[in-house]
Amino acid sequence: MKVLRWVPVLIVTAVVVWSYYAYVIQLCLLVYLSVFHVCFLMFCWCFWKTVSTGSSSPSFTFHLPDTQHYDLLDSVELKGEILDKMAHELPLHTRTATGAFRFCRHCQLIKPDRCHHCSACQICVLKMDHHCLWLNNCIGFSNYKFFLLFLLYSLLYCLCIVTTVTPSFIHLWLSGLFDSSAKLHVLFLTLVSSIFLVTLSCLLLFHCWLVANNKTTLEWLSAPFFPDGPDGAAFDVSVRENILQVFGLDWRLWLLPVSSRSFPPLYSHRLSVFEQ
Numbered sequence: 001m002k003v004l005r006w007v008p009v010l011i012v013t014a015v016v017v018w019s020y021y022a023y024v025i026q027l028c029l030l031v032y033l034s035v036f037h038v039c040f041l042m043f044c045w046c047f048w049k050t051v052s053t054g055s056s057s058p059s060f061t062f063h064l065p066d067t068q069h070y071d072l073l074d075s076v077e078l079k080g081e082i083l084d085k086m087a088h089e090l091p092l093h094t095r096t097a098t099g100a101f102r103f104c105r106h107c108q109l110i111k112p113d114r115c116h117h118c119s120a121c122q123i124c125v126l127k128m129d130h131h132c133l134w135l136n137n138c139i140g141f142s143n144y145k146f147f148l149l150f151l152l153y154s155l156l157y158c159l160c161i162v163t164t165v166t167p168s169f170i171h172l173w174l175s176g177l178f179d180s181s182a183k184l185h186v187l188f189l190t191l192v193s194s195i196f197l198v199t200l201s202c203l204l205l206f207h208c209w210l211v212a213n214n215k216t217t218l219e220w221l222s223a224p225f226f227p228d229g230p231d232g233a234a235f236d237v238s239v240r241e242n243i244l245q246v247f248g249l250d251w252r253l254w255l256l257p258v259s260s261r262s263f264p265p266l267y268s269h270r271l272s273v274f275e276q
Contacts, residue, residue, distance in 0.1 A: 053143040
């Protein structure tokens with residue numbers, strides 16, 4: 001099953017390799033190649049960083065010291081007392097809908113704020129956004145910036161292809177200068193790039209909105225609970241501070257898939273704490 005989970009990643013890789021062949025070999029050779037290769041290389045870099053960067057899991061501070069003993073306990077009240085005693089010593093603000101501390105029975109740990117268990121990866125992921133089938137990885141605290149840049153450069157890559165291919169494609173198709181093989185490649189290249197361009201535009205805009213509001217996809221679907229009830233805007237401090245949390249303080253690194261995230265010190269009564 002683990003091998004099959006890499007099939008979508010291989011599909012994405014195959015599509016990218018084919019698009020490179022169709023664009024560079026079949027269409028323009030040296031025309032537009034400078035801009036194209038910048039977008040292509042940045043796309044590949046971001047794709048690799050997003051796929052290869054492992055998800056951050058909670059530190060041992062959040063793990064129960066004796067999981068076997070805890071599992072063997074029959075008393076629900078005693079289990080609750082153990083969790084409450086341990087949780088009150090941790091920087092936790094979020095709760096379950098019933099007001100209890102959030103506990104993962106699979107990982108045997110108390111979940112930090114914004115942490116969720118991924119059933120595909122079988123781990124708890126800090127600030128989990130979603131599990132991406134096409135990347136075979138969880139998107140969360142450790143690689144969310146890489147994922148956003150992956151969407152951005154994917155969009156620019158498709159935009160570069162569509163804007164440069166379409167005019168030439170129409171002209172050459174009508175003039176009959178294409179051979180049948182080149183026609184097929186360029187036709188599908190235009191269609192595939194256009195479809196991805198629209199899809200990626202919507203997805204990138206959605207995630208930009210999430211960043212501006214300091215939300216994750218999971219928090220957008222279901223607002224986090226606190227002792228006083230659910231609050232969908234609990235982690236929103238300001239657009240600027242929200243962006244800095246993801247991209248870091250050094251703006252020169254914002255467009256590069258390198259680790260530059262920032263997590264400012266206490267500034268809110270509802271602060272999530274992450275182990276970097």
